[in-house]
Amino acid sequence: MNALIPIKPATLHDVAREAGVSLITASRALSNPGLVSDKTIERVKQAVEVTGYIPNLLAGGLKSKRSLLVAALVPALSVSQFLPTVQALNESLAEAGYQLILGQTGYDSAREEAMLNTMISRRPDGIVITGLVQSPAGRERLQRAGIPVVETWDFSDRPVDMLVGFSLLKVGGAVAGYFLGKGWHKVGVATGGDHRALMRRDGFVATIGRDVPTAIVPAPSSLELGRRALSELLQKEPALRAVCCSSDQLAHGVLIEAQARGLRVPEDLAICGFGNADFSAHTVPSISTVHVDGPEIGRLAARMIVDRCRGEAVAKPVVDIGFRIVERGSTAA
Amino acid sequence: MNALIPIKPATLHDVAREAGVSLITASRALSNPGLVSDKTIERVKQAVEVTGYIPNLLAGGLKSKRSLLVAALVPALSVSQFLPTVQALNESLAEAGYQLILGQTGYDSAREEAMLNTMISRRPDGIVITGLVQSPAGRERLQRAGIPVVETWDFSDRPVDMLVGFSLLKVGGAVAGYFLGKGWHKVGVATGGDHRALMRRDGFVATIGRDVPTAIVPAPSSLELGRRALSELLQKEPALRAVCCSSDQLAHGVLIEAQARGLRVPEDLAICGFGNADFSAHTVPSISTVHVDGPEIGRLAARMIVDRCRGEAVAKPVVDIGFRIVERGSTAA
DNA sequence: CTGTTAGCGCATTCAA
DNA sequence: TTGAATGCGCTAACAG
Numbered sequence: 001m002n003a004l005i006p007i008k009p010a011t012l013h014d015v016a017r018e019a020g021v022s023l024i025t026a027s028r029a030l031s032n033p034g035l036v037s038d039k040t041i042e043r044v045k046q047a048v049e050v051t052g053y054i055p056n057l058l059a060g061g062l063k064s065k066r067s068l069l070v071a072a073l074v075p076a077l078s079v080s081q082f083l084p085t086v087q088a089l090n091e092s093l094a095e096a097g098y099q100l101i102l103g104q105t106g107y108d109s110a111r112e113e114a115m116l117n118t119m120i121s122r123r124p125d126g127i128v129i130t131g132l133v134q135s136p137a138g139r140e141r142l143q144r145a146g147i148p149v150v151e152t153w154d155f156s157d158r159p160v161d162m163l164v165g166f167s168l169l170k171v172g173g174a175v176a177g178y179f180l181g182k183g184w185h186k187v188g189v190a191t192g193g194d195h196r197a198l199m200r201r202d203g204f205v206a207t208i209g210r211d212v213p214t215a216i217v218p219a220p221s222s223l224e225l226g227r228r229a230l231s232e233l234l235q236k237e238p239a240l241r242a243v244c245c246s247s248d249q250l251a252h253g254v255l256i257e258a259q260a261r262g263l264r265v266p267e268d269l270a271i272c273g274f275g276n277a278d279f280s281a282h283t284v285p286s287i288s289t290v291h292v293d294g295p296e297i298g299r300l301a302a303r304m305i306v307d308r309c310r311g312e313a314v315a316k317p318v319v320d321i322g323f324r325i326v327e328r329g330s331t332a333a
Numbered sequence: 334m335n336a337l338i339p340i341k342p343a344t345l346h347d348v349a350r351e352a353g354v355s356l357i358t359a360s361r362a363l364s365n366p367g368l369v370s371d372k373t374i375e376r377v378k379q380a381v382e383v384t385g386y387i388p389n390l391l392a393g394g395l396k397s398k399r400s401l402l403v404a405a406l407v408p409a410l411s412v413s414q415f416l417p418t419v420q421a422l423n424e425s426l427a428e429a430g431y432q433l434i435l436g437q438t439g440y441d442s443a444r445e446e447a448m449l450n451t452m453i454s455r456r457p458d459g460i461v462i463t464g465l466v467q468s469p470a471g472r473e474r475l476q477r478a479g480i481p482v483v484e485t486w487d488f489s490d491r492p493v494d495m496l497v498g499f500s501l502l503k504v505g506g507a508v509a510g511y512f513l514g515k516g517w518h519k520v521g522v523a524t525g526g527d528h529r530a531l532m533r534r535d536g537f538v539a540t541i542g543r544d545v546p547t548a549i550v551p552a553p554s555s556l557e558l559g560r561r562a563l564s565e566l567l568q569k570e571p572a573l574r575a576v577c578c579s580s581d582q583l584a585h586g587v588l589i590e591a592q593a594r595g596l597r598v599p600e601d602l603a604i605c606g607f608g609n610a611d612f613s614a615h616t617v618p619s620i621s622t623v624h625v626d627g628p629e630i631g632r633l634a635a636r637m638i639v640d641r642c643r644g645e646a647v648a649k650p651v652v653d654i655g656f657r658i659v660e661r662g663s664t665a666a
Numbered sequence: 667c668t669g670t671t672a673g674c675g676c677a678t679t680c681a682a
Numbered sequence: 683t684t685g686a687a688t689g690c691g692c693t694a695a696c697a698g
Contacts, residue, residue, distance in 0.1 A: 009478065011691060022669050027693060037667060052477060055454045058400060059691035062391045062674050069434075069455075077420040080413065087410040090437055099451065101402075101434045104423055118432065121388045122402075144385060145342065223612035253615065260617055279556035279582070284589055344675060355685050360677060370683060392675035395690050 010051035018047035030055070061123065070126040070305055071119040073103045073112070075194065078220045081247065081275045081294070082130055085152065088298030089128060096306045098125065107194050107219060109134040113141075120145050126305030128152060131196055133160050148308040150301040153292075154196060155320060162308075162317040164300045168196055171290055171323055172203025175244050175272055178325055180208070184242040184270060188213040190229035190250050192221045197246035200274065204244050213237045221246065226253015227260075234261075240269060242331070248273035248280045251287050255330060271330040285329025292323045343384035352380035363388070394456065403459040403638055404452040406436045406445070408527065411553040414580065414608045414627065415463050418485065421631030422461060429639045431458065440527050440552060442467040446474075453478050459638030461485060464529055466493050481641040483634040486625075487529060488653060495641075495650040497633045501529055504623055504656055505536025508577050508605055511658055513541070517575040517603060521546040523562035523587055524579035525554045533607065537577050546570045554579065559586015560593075567594075573602060575664070581606035581613045584620050588663060604663040618662025625656045 016026040021040060029036045029044035036044075047053075061067035070093050074082050090100045103119055105112040116138050119127060126148045133139050133151060142149050142160050149161035154168060179187050189204060191197045193216045205212055213236040215229035229250060233240055245251040251273030255265055263269045265285055273280060276291040300319055307314050349359040354373060362369045362377035369377075380386070394400040403426050407415050423433045436452055438445040449471050452460060459481045466472050466484060475482050475493050482494040487501060512520050522537060524530045526549045538545055546569040548562035562583060566573055578584040584606030588598055596602045598618055606613060606622040613620040633654070637647050 012693095013691080023691095024670080024693075025668060028668090031693085035667070040667085052474070054450055054474075054478070056395075056456055056691055057454045058391050058395045058456055059674090060693070062389075062395055062676090063691080063693045065674080067391060077416055077423065080416075083410055083413075083416075087437070090410065090435060094437070099434055099436070099455065101432055102423060103432070104420070104427070117387055121390045122432065123389055123391055141385070141387075145387070222615075224615045227615060249612070252612070256615065256617055279585070282555075282557045282560060282586065282589065284593055346675080356675095357677075357686085358684060361684090364677085368683070373683085389675055392690090393677070395675080395692090396677045398690080 009056075010053040011056070012053065014051045015044060015047045015053045018051055019043045031060075065123075066309065067123050067125055068098050069101055069122055069124040070098050070128065070302075071101050071103060071122065071124040073105050073115060073119065073127065073129045075107055075130060076104055076220060077102070080220075080249070080277070082153070084294035085130075085298040085301075088295035089302050090298075092299045092302030093306070096302070098302075098306070105130075109138075113138045116141060120147065123147075125309050126150070128301045128305070132156050134195075148305050150304055152297050152301055154199075157318075159318060162301075162304050162314060164297045164304070164319045164321055166292060166321050166323050167203075168199035169203035169206070171274070172200040172205070172244075173207040174203075174323070174325060175200075175290065176204045176207035178272070178331075179242050179244065179270075182242070182270070182331070186237060186239050186241040187244065188215070188233040188237055188240050188242075189244050189246075190215045190217065190226060190233065190254055191246035192217060192219050192250070194219055200246060201244075213240070217250070221250045223249055223253040223256065226250035226255075227257035228253075230254040230257040242270035243272070245271065245273045248275050248277035248287055248289050251289065251330070252277075252279070252283060255283060255285075255287060266329065266331050272325075276326055281328065285332075288328040288331040289326050290323050291326045293321060297321060342389075343386040344389070345386065347384045348377060348380045348386045351384055352376045364393075398456075399642065400456045400458055401431050402434055402455055402457040403431050403461065403635075404434050404436060404455065404457040405461045405463075406438050406448060406452065407463045408440055409437055409553060410435070413553075413582070413610070415486070417627035418463075418631040418634075421628035422635050423631075425632045425635030426639070429635070431635075431639070438463075442471075446471045449474060453480065456480075458642050459483070461634045461638070465489055467528075481638050483637055485630050485634055487532075490651075492651060495634075495637050495647060497630050497637070497652045497654055499625060499654050499656050500536075501532035502536035502539070504607070505533040505538070505577075506540040507536075507656070507658055508533075508623065509537045509540035511605070511664075512575050512577070512603075515575070515603070515664070519570060519572050519574040520577065521548070521566040521570055521573050521575075522577050522579075523548045523550065523559060523566060523583050524577075525550060525552050525583070527552055530579035533579060534577075546573070550583070554583045556582055556586040556589065559583035559588075560590035561586075563587040563590040575603035576605070578604065578606045581608045581610035581620055581622055584622065584663070585610075585612065585616060588616060588618075588620060599662065599664050605658075609659055614661065618665075621661040621664040622659050623656050624659045626654060630654060 016023045029041045103115045151163045215232040217225040273289040276289045280287040349356045362374045436448045484496045487498045548565040550558040609622045609624040
């Protein structure tokens with residue numbers, strides 16, 4: 001019963017014959033109904049039912065130069081921070097009739113470049129990238145391909161094309177300023193080793209004004225690595241007063257490790273995460289964090305690409321979506 | 334500087350002219366080098382560099398009937414349980430030269446059907462579905478499309494085509510048996526409302542042998558909903574001894590709510606999750622759970638599709654990948 | 667409103 | 683080992 005039935009799929013040609021109209025009329029009835037009489041549309045629709053026709057977008061895209069495909073490049077799907085963005089992107093695009101094609105670039109720029117080529121070979125109508133395009137070669141190839149590009153989750157005055165993001169340096173600086181405002185000086189950083197996390201660390205260190213104890217953990221960051229990171233930091237600085245983490249997963253691990261060591265949070269040790277994960281408001285104590293509107297990034301990126309594809313001007317091709325510190329129990333001294 | 338440079342992308346035709354060979358020789362040099370002399374290959378490769386040629390897979394796929402595209406349908410990307418599967422699927426497929434195209438079906442079967450059509454219109458070389466195809470119409474359309482299909486994360490003796498999964502009923506039954514073996518009789522269930530979670534609940538209830546207090550939470554499940562679910566269960570059954578949760582996120586919420594209420598885990602209340610999330614081994618106490626090898630599901634599904642596309646027979650088209658209960662602190666009485 | 671013509675860019679025939 | 687012709691399924695551009 002599992003044998004694949006090798007019925008040749010119906011083509012638009014079959015539909016047209018069944019409906020007694022020409023090929024192009026059938027085409028229009030389906031994709032441009034305004035140009036066709038209601039009666040004809042009805043007949044074509046019936047013919048579609050009868051034949052079981054499903055359009056072939058490869059063929060349509062080849063001719064029309066619109067693949068209705070958008071490529072999303074993420075470092076790794078396991079980085080849950082980007083998931084809400086990808087999800088919102090997917091939904092917004094689906095509403096406009098586009099599909100999302102997914103590529104994992106890893107954290108290595110050679111692979112990113114290869115992935116760019118792979119994606120361009122699908123002739124997508126848009127490309128959404130997490131972070132900035134690293135390699136100059138990649139930048140040039142994208143520009144020459146003439147495909148709308150949206151860089152996200154970072155900021156640059158000179159994007160390849162369009163951008164929705166925020167300044168990583170400012171995020172780090174803001175958390176540092178918040179810590180200093182609380183009078184915490186013995187501070188540390190628990191961070192992933194990827195480029196964007198390290199940029200936030202740089203922003204943090206710059207505002208603190210001197211080097212700080214840092215524990216760098218490999219991607220993907222996790223609760224477990226957060227526990228280890230705190231152990232490492234406490235060795236470097238036993239009197240540690242506050243920790244800035246590059247994700248809420250890490251922050252959660254730091255919280256649990258602190259509690260396991262009998263440290264009170266936030267009285268003995270304050271903790272701030274990044275990303276405002278769904279669990280962060282509901283731990284005990286709840287985790288202070290930096291909130292970024294991930295879904296909005298996805299929605300805006302989708303809008304930009306769809307507008308561009310429709311030939312409309314994109315109102316704001318570079319958007320700083322900002323961020324905000326969410327103060328919760330883990331720093332509410 | 335952001336203007337899109339409207340250079341017409343180089344085609345294989347341009348490459349062939351640049352290399353001084355015919356179109357088809359250029360084509361073979363790139364996709365079937367065995368048939369072409371080394372010297373020619375070299376010249377074609379140089380021509381590719383010079384022209385900046387990037388293949389057009391829409392055109393190639395149209396002619397060759399191989400799109401090198403695989404569609405993955407998930408209920409929602411936010412359901413983190415499936416993420417490792419999608420990630421492994423993506424990686425395995427990428428190694429074989431395939432790209433993944435993502436579709437969210439939601440939890441509604443009308444949308445699933447629409448999404449199936451959308452995906453089929455891309456003429457993917459394979460379709461991987463989370464769960465079983467619900468609608469008979471969808472089943473039929475898939476069979477007629479002649480596209481290899483892998484259903485996952487569930488079990489059936491009569492899959493549409495191929496399957497990698499496990500029995501949801503058995504999972505529920507196994508957890509119930511484990512609870513009974515511990516002598517816990519005042520048990521409850523905290524579960525998501527989706528089909529697969531409810532199947533596990535059914536398996537649990539069947540083995541317990543009588544109805545049990547149940548809190549059903551909307552998708553996606555989260556720590557927060559876990560906290561609420563325990564509150565609800567304790568109202569229904571103040572003497573609750575153990576809770577079976579449909580995800581580790583829920584279990585984590587139940588754990589935190591229990592601790593916030595001064596209940597000792599596992600002495601007063603035992604908790605079991607599902608999915609073996611990355612954090613579950615590292616909470617205090619750690620969370621007992623049901624482990625399913627999600628990445629392996631993705632790898633096997635990829636293998637099945639790739640084998641099928643190569644015309645090789647798929648050794649085992651229906652795989653029960655099983656599961657195992659991981660006993661940790663939250664039930665280690 | 668409907669139809670005819672002419673390709674999109676490439677790979678699968680064939681033949682040399 | 684190379685090439686010429688042909689068409690995959692569809693739609694843009696122009697006619698009627």
